Amino acid sequence: MIVGIGIERVLAPNPGPFTGPGTNTYVIGGERSVVILDPGPVDQGHADAILAKVGGRRVESVIVTHTHSDHAPLANPLAADLGVPVLGYAPGPDFDPDVMLADGGVVGIAGEDLVVVHTPGHSDDHLCFRLGDTLFTGDHIMGGSSVMVEDMGPYLASLERLRGTGLERLLPGHGEPMDEPEEIISWYLAHRMERERQIIDSLRRGSTTVGAIVEDVYSDVDTDLHPLAARSVVAHLRKLESDEIARRDGDEWQSGVRLTVDGRRDED
Ligand SMILES: [Zn+2]
16 A cells, blocks of 8 residues: 555446446545546446545546446536546546556556556457555456456456556455455456366367357356356457467358367477
């Protein structure tokens, strides 16, 4: 923790399968000024709750981790009311930043640095923010539920680069704070690699469609969640295709016969 900087959380009223208990909005700052991270969906009650936390302090900016509808839409209207700039990686649906943030960039908070870490995977435009040994993880790492991944290759690389960087605490966009970052990041990586192995095995057993792979690999998961699982399988297949472990032909998939999962080439 950084002395003199407080972090307060305001839970948005949008619980659901993708959002857990709801979106965590963070009010981060000192005695005089704060920034607001991930204001969430447009909701007057939530906006009022955020402003109550801000109290009499000056708001310096409104920041978003990414432009999904549970994180960003309140950013522009709230910032317009406050007369402050909106910061994010890039424009998106219902989101129009005044300042575009890039990896390694810094946002000042009450004299301290909030460092921008570009972490594509959950979405291309996803950012985490580091304050001392604390990382605001958005939807890159969630407290208690599985992350929806758009693109698995960049997602795993974005997890890898957080390893061994001296983090002590993760503050997610959904769920509770997490105090053992290394263990959690390692678990996330292991979990995804296990799924990848299962998908490769399923391809080798002859599954050729996303639906067939879901039935095979997620047979223990409620069928209501299979559409979600299908998106995850597609994200894995995209990675396996770029790794030349899977091949695509229209809607059909096959295992690439030449390359094994650990990168050794099979001999003829
Ligand atoms: Zn989210």
